[in-house]
Amino acid sequence: MSDGVKKLRAAVIGLGVGEQHIKGYEQHPSCEVVALCDMDEAKLKEVGTRHPGLRLETDPNTILEDPSIDVVSIATYDDVHYEQIMSALNHGKQVFAEKPLVQTREHAQDIRATLRAHPELRLSSNLILRQSPRFLSVKKLCEEGVLGELIYMEADYESGRLHKITDGWRGKIDGYSGVFGGGVHVIDLLLWITGDDVVEVSAYGNAIASRGSGFQNNDQVVSLLKFKSGLIGKVVVSLGCVSPHFHPMNVFGTKATFRNTRECGLLVTSRDEQDAHERIMAPYPGVPKGVLIPNFIDSILGRAEPLVSEDDIFRAMAVCFAIETSHREGRPVTIQRI
Numbered sequence: 234m235s236d237g238v239k240k241l242r243a244a245v246i247g248l249g250v251g252e253q254h255i256k257g258y259e260q261h262p263s264c265e266v267v268a269l270c271d272m273d274e275a276k277l278k279e280v281g282t283r284h285p286g287l288r289l290e291t292d293p294n295t296i297l298e299d300p301s302i303d304v305v306s307i308a309t310y311d312d313v314h315y316e317q318i319m320s321a322l323n324h325g326k327q328v329f330a331e332k333p334l335v336q337t338r339e340h341a342q343d344i345r346a347t348l349r350a351h352p353e354l355r356l357s358s359n360l361i362l363r364q365s366p367r368f369l370s371v372k373k374l375c376e377e378g379v380l381g382e383l384i385y386m387e388a389d390y391e392s393g394r395l396h397k398i399t400d401g402w403r404g405k406i407d408g409y410s411g412v413f414g415g416g417v418h419v420i421d422l423l424l425w426i427t428g429d430d431v432v433e434v435s436a437y438g439n440a441i442a443s444r445g446s447g448f449q450n451n452d453q454v455v456s457l458l459k460f461k462s463g464l465i466g467k468v469v470v471s472l473g474c475v476s477p478h479f480h481p482m483n484v485f486g487t488k489a490t491f492r493n494t495r496e497c498g499l500l501v502t503s504r505d506e507q508d509a510h511e512r513i514m515a516p517y518p519g520v521p522k523g524v525l526i527p528n529f530i531d532s533i534l535g536r537a538e539p540l541v542s543e544d545d546i547f548r549a550m551a552v553c554f555a556i557e558t559s560h561r562e563g564r565p566v567t568i569q570r571i
């Protein structure tokens with residue numbers, strides 16, 4: 234492609250975090266961004282000014298139905314991801330979708346079936362924390378056996394951005410879920426680090442922090458996870474906590490413990506409180522939002538395995554759907570693969 238053959242032509246729909254996708258595409262020599270879309274004309278113009286020379290559209294269908302566009306980023310509100318992803322796939326496009334992929338299990342199943350019917354198409358999602366140097370270092374510690382056999386893992390999504398559900402679009406769309414929108418990041422981390430499967434979840438939630446705001450779902454959810462191997466875990470999603478945005482993580486193994494702190498990771502190898510812990514200075518989060526995109530392009534071109542595969546996305550979403558059912562219905566839920 235870069236050697237004289239046509240480059241892949243990409244477009245980005247939704248220009249909040251989507252603006253950061255542009256750089257990801259531009260970093261790949263076999264890809265060029267040709268169009269941007271946002272239904273908000275002022276936003277479209279503003280972003281278009283920062284990226285001159287691109288076609289600007291307010292109607293996503295003009296992009297989704299355009300046969301000259303090969304790859305599309307879907308970075309719109311969660312409740313339109315499904316229809317836009319399906320339209321893109323049905324028009325033969327490769328799709329890089331923001332998380333959460335969709336909001337219902339049925340929609341996820343439809344997308345999976347469409348992908349199975351079109352093996353030439355690729356789908357990935359922006360589960361960005363996998364590229365955080367801090368979490369890459371935890372995965373390595375686990376793979377090298379430094380932690381021993383894993384006993385227990387917890388990873389939390391502390392949003393620290395209550396205003397996003399009390400004032401922004403997240404509180405206004407149908408079915409917004411902090412588990413889908415934020416929890417998916419740390420659920421994906423647990424699945425990716427362990428290579429294990431979650432088989433059952435049990436979750437509780439409340440909506441104390443957003444009470445009176447009109448937000449329709451729980452803003453605080455705690456989930457217990459049972460893994461296939463016998464490992465157990467916990468995920469907290471807190472949209473209302475009074476604390477800056479952060480992803481706490483503790484991994485207990487038979488030989489050592491990993492803890493994520495704001496300042497550094499800690500490798501704890503002793504039960505003696507006099508002993509010092511090893512500090513892991515790998516940056517956290519330390520990743521720009523478009524960082525997965527060059528690999529996505531390579532995966533389309535058959536030059537690399539995707540860092541976030543279709544199976545990874547559906548595995549994480551299946552756990553999210555089970556957690557959402559569990560805290561809403563107050564019962565343990567067995568994971569149904571998608």
Ligand SMILES: NC(=O)c1ccc[n+]([C@@H]2O[C@H](COP(=O)([O-])OP(=O)(O)OC[C@H]3O[C@@H](n4cnc5c(N)ncnc54)[C@H](O)[C@@H]3O)[C@@H](O)[C@H]2O)c1
Nearest residue numbers: 247248249250271272273276308309310311313331332359
């Ligand atoms: N991967 C990450 O770390 C990460 C971070 C932030 C947001 N996100 C996800 O990205 C998506 C967008 O969130 P955001 O924070 O960028 O929101 P945002 O409000 O900053 O930007 C979204 C943009 O999409 C536009 N838009 C919405 N629906 C549209 C439609 N149907 N057609 C055309 N334009 C449309 C809006 O006008 C807006 O400009 C969400 O799904 C969110 O969960 C992911």
